[in-house]
Amino acid sequence: MSILIQNGRVIDPASGRDEAMDVLIEDSKIARVAKGIQANADETIDAKNKIVAPGFVDMHVHLREPGREDKENIHSGTRAAAAGGFTSVCAMPNTTPVCDTAQGLQFLASRARDNAVVNILPVAAVTVGQAGEAIVEFGDLVYYGAVAFSDDGNPIMNAEIMCRALEYTSMFNVPILDHCDNVDLSKDGQMRSGANSVRLGLKGIPPASESSQVARDIDLAQYTGGRVHICHVSVRQSVRHVANAKKSGVNVTCEATPHHLTLTDAAMEGYDANFKVNPPLGSEDDRRALIEGLRDGTIDCIATDHAPHTDMEKDNVMTEAPFGVIGLESAFPVLYTDLVLTGEIGLNLLLEKITIAPSRILNLKKGTLAEGADADIVVLDLDEEYAIDPQKFFSRSHNCPFVGKQVKGRPVATIVGGRVVFRDGQIVT
Ligand SMILES: [Zn+2]
Ligand SMILES: [Zn+2]
Numbered sequence: 001m002s003i004l005i006q007n008g009r010v011i012d013p014a015s016g017r018d019e020a021m022d023v024l025i026e027d028s029k030i031a032r033v034a035k036g037i038q039a040n041a042d043e044t045i046d047a048k049n050k051i052v053a054p055g056f057v058d059m060h061v062h063l064r065e066p067g068r069e070d071k072e073n074i075h076s077g078t079r080a081a082a083a084g085g086f087t088s089v090c091a092m093p094n095t096t097p098v099c100d101t102a103q104g105l106q107f108l109a110s111r112a113r114d115n116a117v118v119n120i121l122p123v124a125a126v127t128v129g130q131a132g133e134a135i136v137e138f139g140d141l142v143y144y145g146a147v148a149f150s151d152d153g154n155p156i157m158n159a160e161i162m163c164r165a166l167e168y169t170s171m172f173n174v175p176i177l178d179h180c181d182n183v184d185l186s187k188d189g190q191m192r193s194g195a196n197s198v199r200l201g202l203k204g205i206p207p208a209s210e211s212s213q214v215a216r217d218i219d220l221a222q223y224t225g226g227r228v229h230i231c232h233v234s235v236r237q238s239v240r241h242v243a244n245a246k247k248s249g250v251n252v253t254c255e256a257t258p259h260h261l262t263l264t265d266a267a268m269e270g271y272d273a274n275f276k277v278n279p280p281l282g283s284e285d286d287r288r289a290l291i292e293g294l295r296d297g298t299i300d301c302i303a304t305d306h307a308p309h310t311d312m313e314k315d316n317v318m319t320e321a322p323f324g325v326i327g328l329e330s331a332f333p334v335l336y337t338d339l340v341l342t343g344e345i346g347l348n349l350l351l352e353k354i355t356i357a358p359s360r361i362l363n364l365k366k367g368t369l370a371e372g373a374d375a376d377i378v379v380l381d382l383d384e385e386y387a388i389d390p391q392k393f394f395s396r397s398h399n400c401p402f403v404g405k406q407v408k409g410r411p412v413a414t415i416v417g418g419r420v421v422f423r424d425g426q427i428v429t
Contacts, residue, residue: 001418002026004039008047008379012054013352014368023052025375028418033369043420045413047379051347054355054367055087055118055376055414058328059177059255060152060231060303063089063120065111067096072308072396074108077328078116079394080306082422084328085411087376088119088359088366089306090177093130094153100125100136105144117421117429118414119376121147121362126165126176130154135161138168147362150177152231155213157183162217166226175229175253175361178217180238181279185209190318192234192265192280200268202318207286210279211237218245218252229361230254232305234279236289243298253361255303256290258331259401262338263287267401273314273321274401277305291344294353301357302350304331308397325401329393333407336382341408347382379413386410394427 003025010021010033022037023030063077072080081089091108093099099108105122112120124146128134132154141149149169156162156178169176186209191197193204214230218241221228233239233254245252259277264284267275275281293299307324314321331354339345359367366376388405390398414422421428 002039002041003043003045003415003418003420004037004041005045005047005052005377005379008050008052010052010369011348011351012369013348014054014356015370017369018348023369023377025415025418028375030369030371030373030375032371045379049383050412051380051382053351053378053380054369055378055416056085056332056354057088057358057364057367058086058304058306059090059301059358059362061089061091061306061328062094062308063091064308065095066107071310074111074120075115076394076396078118078120079427080328081118082414082416082427083394083411085332085378085380085414086118086328087378087414087416088121088364090121090123090147092150092152093123093125098125098130100128102140102144105141105146109145117427118416121364123148123150123177125149126151126156127161132156132158132161135165135168138172142172142174146174147364148175148177148229150179152177152179155179155181155183159216159220163220163224166220166224166228170224170226173227173363175227177229177231179231180210180213180217182209182213189280190276191268192282194265194283196265196268200271202268205280207235207237207282210235211241214238214241218242218250221252222250225251227251232257232260232279232303233290233299234260234282235286239289239293239298246298253300255301256294256299257303257305258327258334259325261287261290261302262334263401271318273316273318274325274399276318276321276323277325278323291339294345294349300361302335302353303358304328308395309399311398314399325399326390326393326395326397329395330388330400330402332380332411333388333409334402334405336409337407375415375418377415378411380409381412382409384408384410
């Protein structure tokens with residue numbers, strides 16, 4: 001099986017390549033990237049006036065299977081990923097049951113074989129049942145395919161547990177994906193504390209509930225030599241901590257989400273729970289800090305924290321509605337429209353943050369168009385203009401904070417391991 005992608009503008013941030021080229025895929029690998037390739041391919045894709053880039057890699061996705069298939073499952077979640085241009089997604093372990101054993105990883109792998117259209121990279125829990133009390137069998141779980149560990153959704157409050165987890169995971173050179181939140185400070189909070197939370201009468205979550213844990217876990221990573229990756233950084237003080245830690249050589253990386261990069265707590269005005277996220281949307285100053293962090297390298301990558309919830313759960317009163325928004329199908333157009341077209345960051349930097357940067361953090365041979373690499377590729381049309389409509393998403397859930405937003409840019413073809421899985425709005429199986 002061979003595919004020839006012709007006439008596209010090839011952008012490969014891993015190599016710095018950005019020029020008009022053809023890409024030849026043979027079997028599951030990238031065979032050649034060159035001008036005017038003559039080949040008798042089984043399939044030809046004309047990418048004239050389009051971008052050809054490595055498939056996107058999302059380090060932070062909640063697929064909800066097993067346990068909450070009413071919100072999302074591997075079938076729907078990976079189709080949403082393909083439609084959004086993502087060819088690899090990390091599956092977070094806060095499922096029911098929690099993915100904290102080899103059995104859990106084997107279940108995920110078997111479900112992925114039958115139902116997934118993109119690569120699923122499993123993340124296992126740091127502690128048994130994500131209860132924060134006993135660490136898991138890290139070596140066993142790495143052997144069975146865990147690419148990282150996380151208690152996302154249940155912050156690890158016990159510093160001694162965090163220390164031991166960092167010590168053990170450092171032996172396998174895998175990161176802990178760290179949801180930093182001091183739950184004593186954030187308890188019962190609905191949004192970021194500040195003038196808006198007071199005005200709206202919603203209990204606030206202080207910025208320090210995130211940044212104080214970021215500071216603690218940076219110190220613990222330095223002490224143990226472990227690798228900590230801070231999830232969904234949302235406040236300026238956290239960005240400051242990470243920047244200082246990097247200067248001192250601490251093994252720390254971090255991500256920001258599309259919603260924290262483009263929205264602020266002012267969005268809570270209409271009491272719409274589709275803006276209720278954890279960590280909460282910050283101030284405009286926080287948002288500026290995240291964009292500056294993308295530019296200067298403090299923020300390594302962008303991850304969606306795709307967190308599906310049913311309409312019924314989100315239509316509830318604010319205090320009852322769960323935290324989280326979906327993001328796979330809106331990430332690229334929203335980031336391209338609000339960060340690239342506004343001149344905040346360049347297209348190549350955006351692509352770097354969603355391809356090679358997360359791949360490096362996870363030690364993956366992904367996120368590149370190098371010859372011999374896995375043929376995970378996305379073709380993007382940057383000119384198409386449309387309004388975001390979650391009813392048209394492949395995701396089972398609709399809790400999107402960008403409903404009706406006018407955007408530009410859309411994946412038109414997604415190729416995973418040399419196979420077209422998404423083309424012109426349709427999943428191809
Ligand atoms: Zn989280
Ligand atoms: Zn999450």
